[in-house]
Amino acid sequence: xxxxxxxxxxxxxxxxxxxxxxxxxxxxxxxxxxxxxxxxxxxxxxxxxxxxxxxxxxxxxxxxxxxxxxxxxxxxxxxxxxxxxxxxxxxxxxxxxxxxxxxxxxxxxxxxxxxxxxxxxxxxxxxxxxxxxxxxxxxxxxxxxxxxxxxxxxxxxxxxxxxxxxxxxxxxxxxxxxxxxxxxxxxxxxxxxxxxxxxxxxxxxxxxxxxxxxxxxxxxxxxxxxxxxxxxxxxxxxxxxxxxxxxxxxxxxxxxxxxxxxxxxxxxxxxxxxxxxxxxxxxxxxxxxxxxxxxxxxxxxxxxxxxxxxxxxxxxxxxxxxxxxxxxxxxxxxxxxxxxxxxxxxxxxxxxxxxxxxxxxxxxxxxxxxxxxxxxxxxxxxx
Numbered sequence: 001x002x003x004x005x006x007x008x009x010x011x012x013x014x015x016x017x018x019x020x021x022x023x024x025x026x027x028x029x030x031x032x033x034x035x036x037x038x039x040x041x042x043x044x045x046x047x048x049x050x051x052x053x054x055x056x057x058x059x060x061x062x063x064x065x066x067x068x069x070x071x072x073x074x075x076x077x078x079x080x081x082x083x084x085x086x087x088x089x090x091x092x093x094x095x096x097x098x099x100x101x102x103x104x105x106x107x108x109x110x111x112x113x114x115x116x117x118x119x120x121x122x123x124x125x126x127x128x129x130x131x132x133x134x135x136x137x138x139x140x141x142x143x144x145x146x147x148x149x150x151x152x153x154x155x156x157x158x159x160x161x162x163x164x165x166x167x168x169x170x171x172x173x174x175x176x177x178x179x180x181x182x183x184x185x186x187x188x189x190x191x192x193x194x195x196x197x198x199x200x201x202x203x204x205x206x207x208x209x210x211x212x213x214x215x216x217x218x219x220x221x222x223x224x225x226x227x228x229x230x231x232x233x234x235x236x237x238x239x240x241x242x243x244x245x246x247x248x249x250x251x252x253x254x255x256x257x258x259x260x261x262x263x264x265x266x267x268x269x270x271x272x273x274x275x276x277x278x279x280x281x282x283x284x285x286x287x288x289x290x291x292x293x294x295x296x297x298x299x300x301x302x303x304x305x306x307x308x309x310x311x312x313x314x315x316x317x318x319x320x321x322x323x324x325x326x327x328x329x330x331x332x333x334x335x336x337x338x339x340x341x342x343x344x345x346x347x348x349x350x351x352x353x354x355x356x357x358x359x360x361x362x363x364x365x366x367x368x369x370x371x372x373x374x375x376x377x378x379x380x381x382x383x
Contacts, residue, residue, distance in 0.1 A: 021033040022043070022054070022063065022076060023040070023054075024046070024051055024054045024065060025051075026049065026050060026051055026052065027045070027049055028045045028046045028047055028048040028049055028051060028080075029042070029044075029045050030042075030043040030044050030045070030046055030076060031043055032076070043076050043077065044076070044077060046065075046072075046074055046079070046080040047079065047080055048065065048067040048072060048080055049067065050067050050068060050092065051065045051066070051067050052066075052092055052093065052094045052109070053065055053066055053093045053094060053095060053096035053106065053136075054096065055096040055097055055098045055104070056098065057073070057098045057102055057119065058098070058100055058102070059100075059101065059102035060073075060102065060119075061075070062074065062075055063075065063076070064083070064096065064098065064104065064119070065080075065096070066086065066092065066093040066096060066106070069085065069086050069087065069089055069092075070082050070083075070084070070085055070086065071083045071084045071085075071086055071104070071119065073119070083119060083120070084119065084120055084121065086117070086123075088115065088117075088123050088125075089106075089108060089115070090108060090110070090111055090113070091108040091109045091110040091111055092108070092109050093106040093107065093108060093109075094107060094108070094109040094133045094134065094135075095107040095133040095134070095135050095136025095146055095147075096136060097136045097137055097138050097144060098138075099138060100138075100258065100379075101258045102118075102119060103116060103117075103118065104116070104117050104118070104119060105126075105136065105138075105144060105163075106136070107129060107131060107133040107136055107146060108133075109132070109133060111128065112128050112129045112130055112131045112132065112133065113125060113127075113128050113129070113166075114126040114127055114128070114129050114161065114166040126163070126164070126165070126166045127165050127166030127167070128166055129146065129161060129166045129167075129168050130168060131146050131148050131159065131168055132148060133146055133147065133148075134147040134148075135147040136161075142298065142300060142337060142377055143160050143161075143337075144160065144161040144163055145158055145159065145160055145161065145171070146158070146159050146161050146168065147159075148168070148170075155170075157170055157171075158170070158171055159171060163262070164262050237286040237287065237288050237289075237354075237379060237380045237381070237382065238257055238258040238286060238378075238379055239257050239284035239285060239286045239297075239354075239356065239378040239379060239380060240257070240284065240285055240286065241257075241265060241282065241283075241284060242282065242283035242284055242285040242355065243282065243283045244267065244281075244282040245281040245282060245283075246269060246278050246279055246280055246281040246282075247267040247268060247269045247280040247281065247282060247373075248267065248268055248269070249265070249266070249267055249282075250266040250267065250268050250372065251263075251264065251265065251266045252265050252266075253265075256376070257284070257375060257376075257377055257378040257379070258377070258379070262376065263376070264302075264374035264375055264376040265374070265375045265376075265378075266304075266372050266373070266374045267280050267282055267372065267373050268280070268304075268370050268371065268372035268373075269370065269371060269372075270369060270370050271366055271368075271369055271370070271371065277361075277362055277366075279359040279360055279361040280358075280359070280360040280371070280372075280373050281357065281358070281359040281360075282357070282358060283316075283355055283356065283357045283358075284355075284356045284357075284358070284375075284378050285353060285354065285355050285356075286353070286354050286379075286380050287351070287352050287353050287354070288348060288352050288353075288354055288380060288382040289352070289382060290352065292344050292348060292352075292382035293344060293382075294341075294344065294382060295341075295342045295343075295344055295347065295348065295354065295380055295381070295382040296339055296340060296341040296342060296380070296381055296382075297313065297339070297340045297342065297356055297378065297379070297380050297381075298337065298338075298339055298377065298378070298379050298380075298381060299313070299337065299338050299339075299340070299358075299375060299377065299378050300335055300336070300337045300375065300376045300377035300378075301329075301331055301335070301336060301337075301338065301373065301374065301375055301376070302331065302332065302333055302334060302335045302336065302373075302374050302376075303331050303332065303333055303360070303371060303372065303373055303374070304333070304368075304371065304372040304374060305333070305366055305368040305370070305371040305372065306333065306366075306368070307362055307363075307364060307365060307366040307371065308330075308362065308363040308364050309330070309331045309332075309360055309361065309362055309363065309371070310328055310329065310330060310331065310360070310361055310363055311328070311329045311330075311331045311358055311359065311360045311361075311373070312325055312327070312328050312329075312358070312359045312361075313325070313326055313327040313328075313329065313338070313340045313356065313357075313358060314326065314356070314357040314358075314359070315342045315343075315346075315347040315354070315355070315356055315357075316347065316354075316355035316356075316357070317346050317347060318347075318348075318349040318350075318353070318355075319346075323357050324346070324347075326340050326341070326342060327340045331360065331373070335376065337377075342354070342380075344382075354380050356378075356380070358373070358375070360373045
């Protein structure tokens, strides 16, 4: 008879061929979970107890967990190593997520405090979420999500966490059944998009973040607690500012386009009365890995002025030396994320370069003498 392992956490490790999920229970037992059959394969015991979180770091490609106020890291099949002490914590971490640039985000049990900290040093208290956390995860859209593990069905569900203030807003809608949902990881559809969340209680289930619907998919999982998934870091290629055709760069913090950290690239343009207003227009460039088969851009954007604006997204076809329009997006004053799918054969050069051009045009009167486009994140994801 196959022994059932009682799990406490789960994370997804992304590779070039397929996604692999791993579960870790509170006694340090690590198992690999088949994505189709949900069968479990024992991997090892990592030698820790009291582990209530698990996250995959796409930068160094290690798994991380917290035990006894210490951050540990390991790779499946190897011994866990104490990586840094976390003396600023009042309680254990019950939700750990790691961004694509390797920054840890964790929520304390009991206090609900959200911390941002490095894997080796540095920490910032972002704020108090008001959550009783049962799981923390970055979605493929770059947003941070948490399970509010309360008994009240009117409050229970998945919330998006503001990464600047820690304020939480419920995103799951519709009827919320009461499940002991103790783990959360965001699994993208294909290579990009928000995707569904994979939640775990006494069965393996898919959670639709829009409708809030839970769909069981077999397997037998018990007491799986706070986890995270970060889609492939090695394939999330950070874009850099290229040529500015129209507009003036106001801010361009180094590395500002790698993640949604509130430090956007801002390009502005003055409005000249009684003259046609040309667009803000600039290009972003990056280099993708060898032999990509798919590619798409992820852009987090907003405008700083009231009015109606449209942003066209064009990719350069290097063989024709022409930009090709792949999308026209309505851009407002609230931050939003857009995904635009490119064509590897048409939009990746022989040197693996990708050149994307953004053009922002007002569709009518603008409520200020200057309008600006802010890009807080721009990456090209390829597989």
